[in-house]
Amino acid sequence: MTVTSVDKDVDRLTLTVVAEFDAAIERVWRMWADPRLLERWWGPVSHPATVDEHDLSVGGAVRYVLSGPDGQTTRGWWRVTNVDPPVSLDFVDGFAEPDGTPITERSTMTVQVRLARHKGGTRMEVRSVFSSREDMEQLARMGALDLFVQSVGQMDALLVG
Amino acid sequence: MVVGVSADEAVDGLFHALADATRRDIVRRCLRGESSVSQLAAAYPMSFAAVQKHVAVLERAGLVSKERRGREQLVRTDVDAVRRARRALDQLETAWRGRVDRMARLLAEVPDPDASAPSRGRRR
Numbered sequence: 001m002t003v004t005s006v007d008k009d010v011d012r013l014t015l016t017v018v019a020e021f022d023a024a025i026e027r028v029w030r031m032w033a034d035p036r037l038l039e040r041w042w043g044p045v046s047h048p049a050t051v052d053e054h055d056l057s058v059g060g061a062v063r064y065v066l067s068g069p070d071g072q073t074t075r076g077w078w079r080v081t082n083v084d085p086p087v088s089l090d091f092v093d094g095f096a097e098p099d100g101t102p103i104t105e106r107s108t109m110t111v112q113v114r115l116a117r118h119k120g121g122t123r124m125e126v127r128s129v130f131s132s133r134e135d136m137e138q139l140a141r142m143g144a145l146d147l148f149v150q151s152v153g154q155m156d157a158l159l160v161g
Numbered sequence: 162m163v164v165g166v167s168a169d170e171a172v173d174g175l176f177h178a179l180a181d182a183t184r185r186d187i188v189r190r191c192l193r194g195e196s197s198v199s200q201l202a203a204a205y206p207m208s209f210a211a212v213q214k215h216v217a218v219l220e221r222a223g224l225v226s227k228e229r230r231g232r233e234q235l236v237r238t239d240v241d242a243v244r245r246a247r248r249a250l251d252q253l254e255t256a257w258r259g260r261v262d263r264m265a266r267l268l269a270e271v272p273d274p275d276a277s278a279p280s281r282g283r284r285r
Contacts, residue, residue: 002265003258008250010243013179015253019261023268031264037271041263044256124261128253130176 004123013130021122025115028122029086032056032113039064047074056083062091063100077102078111089113175246178222183207184215188224192238195228201236 007016021028031037035054043049043066053063062078075096082090094108112127179185183205190196190204198216202209216236219225224242228235 002261006254006258008247008254010247010250011185013176013246013250015250015257017254017257017261019265021265021268027268027271028264031267037267040267041260044259045263126257128257130180 014127016125016127019124019126020118021124022120023122025086025117025122028115028124032089033085035062038062043067056080056085056089058083063096073098075100087115174222175224175242175249178218178224179246181215181218183212184219184224187212187215187219187236188238188243191225191236192240192243195235195237197233197235198227199233 002021003017003019005016005018008014009016031041033056035051038054039049039051042051042064047066047068049064049066051062051064053061055061058080060080060083062080064076066074066076068074075098076093077096077100078091078093080089080091082088090110090112092108092110095103097103108130110129112125114125114127116123116125179188186205187196187201190201198213199209201216202212205212216225216227219236220227222242223239225236225238228237
């Protein structure tokens with residue numbers, strides 16, 4: 001079995017999943033770092049993901065669309081807060097409007113990924129915490145969301161041009 | 162984000178409501194038995210108005226209900242709502258198990274770049 005442990009903390013609204021892969025750490029890192037690979041596992045089979053922006057640097061953004069069987073799409077975004085290839089990646093994951101603007105009224109998730117070499121393979125720990133609006137407000141104060149809107153605007157400008 | 166978990170607006174409100182330490186404490190306190198808003202206000206180092214605001218957020222999320230009895234407003238936790246939070250975490254677990262499975266399958270499928278010839282272009 002790939003998943004070796006699951007810890008649920010209802011009080012802290014935190015889920016920690018530990019998995020072991022029979023693959024080198026660099027290859028597991030690529031699952032996150034290569035947008036073409038990321039889109040093959042991020043969304044469920046019923047809602048495959050298309051990643052149209054992918055910048056895994058601190059402050060960088062990832063934008064994606066999940067496409068449902070009924071033609072409905074859900075837009076999502078990441079804001080990267082920490083990255084250290086190939087061992088750690090932290091980001092905030094949230095919903096976006098159809099134009100890519102982050103929706104701050106809806107809950108977001110703070111995700112921490114840790115990779116380690118383990119028994120000739122790789123151990124991956126993913127900690128997901130449902131974030132509060134207060135966290136989002138802090139993110140907004142830091143200007144992180146403005147930057148995001150800007151980069152989306154630039155993308156749109158490129159598409160028009 | 163996870164489709165079917167947070168896509169549910171009601172669950173969104175639930176998580177927002179529970180994402181604050183004071184509000185979590187109010188939920189715990191009022192699970193053991195109802196408390197008046199003034200009793201709650203006495204328990205936290207914040208104003209009556211601030212506690213009232215927290216209770217309002219919890220009420221909107223359906224985590225507590227408020228009942229007026231005389232001059233007192235009694236707050237009680239809705240056990241079903243706490244179960245909903247638990248269920249949302251269960252769904253998140255299912256989502257991550259799926260992701261891990263797909264990653265494992267993909268790792269088995271995509272050739273090891275060190276073990277084989279360099280790939281010719283990436284597949285979409």
